[in-house]
Amino acid sequence: MPEPPVILAKGTGAATAAGHAGTASGGPGGAKVFAPWNDPDAKPLVEFRSVTKLFGEVAAVDDLSLKIYPREFFALLGPSGCGKTTLMRMLAGFESPTHGEIWLDGKELTGTPPNRRPVNMMFQAYALFPHLSVADNIAFGLRRDGLPKGEVAERVEQMLALVQLHGLATRRPHQLSGGQRQRVALARSLAKRPKMLLLDEPLGALDKKLREQTQFELVSIQERLGTTFLIVTHDQDEAMTVADRIAVMDQGRLVQVAPPAQIYEYPTSRYVADFLGDVNLIEGRVAAMAAENARLTWCEGRPDFTCPANPDLKPGDTAWFGIRPEKVAIDKDMPPDRPGQNAVEGTVWDIGYVGNLSTYHVKLDDGQMVRAQVANRVHLARREISWEDRVWLSWGKDDGVLLAR
Amino acid sequence: MRRFTWFNATSITLGFVFLYLPIILLVIYSFNDSRLVTVWGGFSGRWYGEALRNDAFLSAAWNTLQVALVTATVATVLGTLAAIVLVRGGRFLGRTLFGGMVYAPLVMPEVITGLSLLLLFVSLDVPRGLMTIMLAHITFAMCYASVVISARLVSFDRSLEEAALDLGCNQFSAFLRVTLPNILPSIIAAWLLSFTLSLDDLVIASFTSGPGATTLPMRIYSQVRLGVTPEINALSSMLVGLVTVGVIVASLISKRAETRRLAAERAAR
Ligand SMILES: Nc1ncnc2c1ncn2[C@@H]1O[C@H](COP(=O)(O)OP(=O)(O)O)[C@@H](O)[C@H]1O
Ligand SMILES: [Mg+2]
Numbered sequence A: 001m002p003e004p005p006v007i008l009a010k011g012t013g014a015a016t017a018a019g020h021a022g023t024a025s026g027g028p029g030g031a032k033v034f035a036p037w038n039d040p041d042a043k044p045l046v047e048f049r050s051v052t053k054l055f056g057e058v059a060a061v062d063d064l065s066l067k068i069y070p071r072e073f074f075a076l077l078g079p080s081g082c083g084k085t086t087l088m089r090m091l092a093g094f095e096s097p098t099h100g101e102i103w104l105d106g107k108e109l110t111g112t113p114p115n116r117r118p119v120n121m122m123f124q125a126y127a128l129f130p131h132l133s134v135a136d137n138i139a140f141g142l143r144r145d146g147l148p149k150g151e152v153a154e155r156v157e158q159m160l161a162l163v164q165l166h167g168l169a170t171r172r173p174h175q176l177s178g179g180q181r182q183r184v185a186l187a188r189s190l191a192k193r194p195k196m197l198l199l200d201e202p203l204g205a206l207d208k209k210l211r212e213q214t215q216f217e218l219v220s221i222q223e224r225l226g227t228t229f230l231i232v233t234h235d236q237d238e239a240m241t242v243a244d245r246i247a248v249m250d251q252g253r254l255v256q257v258a259p260p261a262q263i264y265e266y267p268t269s270r271y272v273a274d275f276l277g278d279v280n281l282i283e284g285r286v287a288a289m290a291a292e293n294a295r296l297t298w299c300e301g302r303p304d305f306t307c308p309a310n311p312d313l314k315p316g317d318t319a320w321f322g323i324r325p326e327k328v329a330i331d332k333d334m335p336p337d338r339p340g341q342n343a344v345e346g347t348v349w350d351i352g353y354v355g356n357l358s359t360y361h362v363k364l365d366d367g368q369m370v371r372a373q374v375a376n377r378v379h380l381a382r383r384e385i386s387w388e389d390r391v392w393l394s395w396g397k398d399d400g401v402l403l404a405r
Numbered sequence B: 001m002r003r004f005t006w007f008n009a010t011s012i013t014l015g016f017v018f019l020y021l022p023i024i025l026l027v028i029y030s031f032n033d034s035r036l037v038t039v040w041g042g043f044s045g046r047w048y049g050e051a052l053r054n055d056a057f058l059s060a061a062w063n064t065l066q067v068a069l070v071t072a073t074v075a076t077v078l079g080t081l082a083a084i085v086l087v088r089g090g091r092f093l094g095r096t097l098f099g100g101m102v103y104a105p106l107v108m109p110e111v112i113t114g115l116s117l118l119l120l121f122v123s124l125d126v127p128r129g130l131m132t133i134m135l136a137h138i139t140f141a142m143c144y145a146s147v148v149i150s151a152r153l154v155s156f157d158r159s160l161e162e163a164a165l166d167l168g169c170n171q172f173s174a175f176l177r178v179t180l181p182n183i184l185p186s187i188i189a190a191w192l193l194s195f196t197l198s199l200d201d202l203v204i205a206s207f208t209s210g211p212g213a214t215t216l217p218m219r220i221y222s223q224v225r226l227g228v229t230p231e232i233n234a235l236s237s238m239l240v241g242l243v244t245v246g247v248i249v250a251s252l253i254s255k256r257a258e259t260r261r262l263a264a265e266r267a268a269r
Helices: A084-092 A134-144 A149-162 A178-190 A208-225 A236-242 A260-265 A270-275 B006-030 B046-053 B055-088 B095-107 B110-123 B130-154 B158-166 B171-199 B203-208 B216-225 B230-268
Strands: A046-055 A058-068 A073-077 A099-104 A119-122 A196-200 A228-233 A245-250 A253-258 A280-289 A293-297 A305-308 A318-323 A329-331 A342-353 A357-364 A369-375 A390-395 A401-403
Touching (some): A046 A084, A058 A099, A058 A253, A073 A084, A084 A119, A084 A196, A119 B158, A134 A178, A149 A178, A178 A196, A178 A208, A208 A228, A208 A236, A228 A236, A236 A260, A253 A270, A270 A280, A270 A401, A305 A401, A329 A369, A342 A369, B046 B055, B046 B230, B055 B095, B055 B130, B055 B171, B055 B216, B110 B130, B130 B171, B130 B203, B158 B171, B171 B230, B216 B230
Parallel strands (some): A073 A245, A119 A196, A196 A228
Antiparallel strands (some): A046 A058, A280 A293, A329 A390, A342 A357, A342 A390
16 A cells, blocks of 8 residues: 655645545654644634625635644645635635635635735746846835845745745746746745745646656755645646645535545545546445445345445445455465455456556456556566456555545 | 748738838838829938928927827826726726726717717816817827736736735835836837827827917918928937837836746746
8 A cells, every 4th residue: 555645744744645534643652643623622714704705606616614723834725627726815815705705814804905915826827027137026015024134145045945035036037937937936935934834836837857856855944834725636647646625626616625645545526536646446336334344245146345424425335345456465376264254256357567667457247447556576488467367456454445425 | 830821921012102102102212302292203301301490380299299298198197097907906887887987988970979078078168288188198098008908917826916915015016116117118009009099199189289389290280271392201210219128128018028927927937
């Protein structure tokens, strides 16, 4: 199973992504895990209360409520057009909610213009001022605040150091590469030390290598400054890499809000399961529901699956069993029958090879396709499973999820 | 496109001859030593000297310059405001009507513009003079200015203004510090265009001027009715030179700004 990205050590050194149980404390060595969302006394920095934004008849954001906590790196994830940018622009003050309230640091924001909000935004296309040098771009906000000259210069220096752009202070934006412009935009939006930084698809214009590298830099900058970051992205890997919590959006609503590992391992809907990563979904009918485990009838005449319980379901309900391809084992022989182990037989239909991984597309005897993903530890030539082979797929009783919708 | 053919060469030559032969003749004859306009009497620059010593011409030129300067400045300011409202104002009641009304004078026959303004001034009992010419010129030059400036504003990236707001500007200072520097070339171009339009207008000025407020084109026109003199040729040549320089500078400025902007945008990808 893939380890969730453990890079968010929130100043404690305890590199533990908050697990599915979401314990607020008690990581390795007793160090406190960063999970204010589980603490009922924690004060949110930002709170959306039933916010709706209508453009004409269309609800870009639909009755959405959300709390974001100080020092959090929060990701809004969703397909294009689901309302991510609109949500962010309401927080920045460029759009106002049709209904509902937005609270920031204990104050309701309605009517506060963008220049009076203690948030700054890094724009999707950077929006650097073409007529100003890098240094003047970064100093722009500081000068508007009337900071003394010396302090402005000092802060600009700090910011250039933070984003590693020494020596480029006098350049104009059009003399920079895409990656450099992205850094200037970041420096400019951080220069005023906002309570919260909004990043709208900040890495969308960079190529893959640079993007991955920059993701880690963003995390490290966020940890050093302790600023709350709200990032908008449609790239699930990016959200998983950088965020403490991810909110998955669909058509203006939040579908699930949880830490990356939880959202990956325990999605609450087919939409989320499918949106983050790859998933096999098998439709069936609930045969039995106990406290720990449920049984799902998925094909007449075959043994039922044993899977984790879902309190939203009762026997007789239609449900979907979801399991990640990397959790499905593939064998030529029937696996030993252990209690709770699920096993099905099928025929290898296709093999997808991507170097480090192979994905086996196996057609079950009732026609459904199930994918199993295996790390290629032996050389390709010595691989023992081939096209058309009869194989057994198996997984443990707790390896998947049972979904009601 | 770029291939040389006799057809292309001929048509372009004919076109340019048609457009510029009269002006070239005018300039050539302005250096004619002879008093008779149609007889070549050798090369001389004396008519330029004569023209510059003619008090009637000089005062007309001074009037024209005053009118053109005021017109260009006021029309550019008003044109900029109109462009901002039209491009940035979003949808407001009467937007289409306002847009149409701003651009209507572009296609209005000058005689009609001049006549209606004259009627207005007469009925309001405004004493006619330089002031009324300026008002008249501002009305039509403003339309041209707003066309030039709104063309630039349309392509101006709105998120730059939002970035300025986000970093602490209010609407006004965002415009001053971010929008204005970036659309400045088009504003300069609009100023030069308005200046030239006002400089060579005869029809509207004739309708709206009063005693003592004679502009250079009006002076030239009235002189020509008494017969073309070499002095007029010299004066007209100077005017042609001034207008040419104005137009060339305006187009160079906007062209250079455009190339720079395109380069910056290409780099931004
Ligand atoms: N200014 C606007 N006017 C009208 N519709 C808008 C406007 N901004 C966004 N929308 C609509 O709202 C929806 C959400 O847009 P957006 O927030 O930009 O989505 P995302 O950032 O997730 O791609 C889309 O259907 C979009 O067309
Ligand atoms: Mg967007």
